Amino acid sequence: MNIKITGVGSYIPDTVEKNESFHNHEFLNADGSTINAPNEVIVEKFKAITGIAERRYAKSHHNSSDLGFFAAEKAIEDANIDPETIDYIIVAHNFGDVKHNTIQSDMLPSLATRIKHSLGIKNPKCVAFDILFGCPGWIEGVIHAKAFIQSGMAKRCLVIGTETLSRVVDKHDRDSMIFSDGAGATIIEATEEEGGILAYESASYTYDEAYYLYFGNSNNPELNQDTRYIKMDGRKIYEFALVNVPKAMKTCLDNSGYGINDVKKVFIHQANEKMDEAILKRFYRQYKTKIPEHIMPMSIQTLGNSSVATVPTLFDLVKNNKLENHSLSKGDIVMFASVGAGMNINAIVYKY
Secondary structure: OEEEEEEEEEEOOOEEEEHHHHOOOOOEOOOOOEOOOOHHHHHHHHHHHHOOOEEEEOOOOOOHHHHHHHHHHHHHHHHOOOHHHOOEEEEEOOOOEOOOOOOOOEOOOOHHHHHHHHHOOOOOOOEEEEEOOOOOHHHHHHHHHHHHHHHOOOOEEEEEEEEEHHHOOOOOOHHHHOEOEEEEEEEEEEEOOOOEEEEEEEEEOOOOOOOOEEEEOOOOOOOOOOOOEEEEOHHHHHHHHHHHHHHHHHHHHHHHOOOHHHEEEEEEOOOOHHHHHHHHHHHHHOOOOOOOOOOOOOOHHHHOEOHHHHHHHHHHHHHOOOOOOOOOOOOOEEEEEEEEOOOEEEEEEEEO
16 A cells, blocks of 8 residues: 555645735834834845845635635545545645634634535534644645554544735734745545555754744834734744755655765745755755755745645646646655744655
């Protein structure tokens, strides 16, 4: 028995928010002081570091659970299955449903429950629940699905990553330009076909690193100080990721039985272009080998960082030949890897 991704789907919102739209923002330092630079320079420096030129925002009447539902429909169709045969629905997110122009997160009922309801699944044996694991949430959901199937608790799972980060950003914080909205979904099931999940690695670093990402006040002290926004210590996250993600990837690959020269694609969480490039460089440096051309597909330039949605969305784009110079062939060895709030990291080696 092998455990494979038999269906994949994503939902990329239509609304495009270009960097130019931030030229009129009032960006402030964390202490509320004015940044001594024009917005055009701030935005230009931001793009040079992150690679982001534009990002996608959800329509005002759509919430995270809606985006997850749209992606799930596509994954179910791609797998050509009856949704009533799904044993588990696992939904990774960070903030639940945050309605447009509101400040309250809504997670009652769970997003998984809402998506199951929207899919019209009647089977009560289809168990729906959410996981909070930061940006690596979708990969962790896949690891959970593998465990359920391997233990005999399930035969088929739907794993979704969905987020609307645009609704929890502080418009006075330069980091607000990083975040975006989107959803990706996959069907994971037991199959006699060759391939599937070969190895995984997962870890939570919390002793010193727990609050590198957190919910904090606006940079504008005049705003309501009871309202919280997504905040991060970008330098510490960058340094943490460069040390720990390549190590986790190496452990995962070494446990898979395959070598570095077998890897055809590396799907890394789209957090920051420069950071992802540095992670890849350090990963290959451990094997004292050069990085192959077109090994790491990237979507952050046009889609931004949609947290739990970036990896499944990226996988869907490549699977469907929607990214130039990137495609997949049967038997390809690929890797999934992510890092995020917690601080959590994980990786999977997968035979396509």
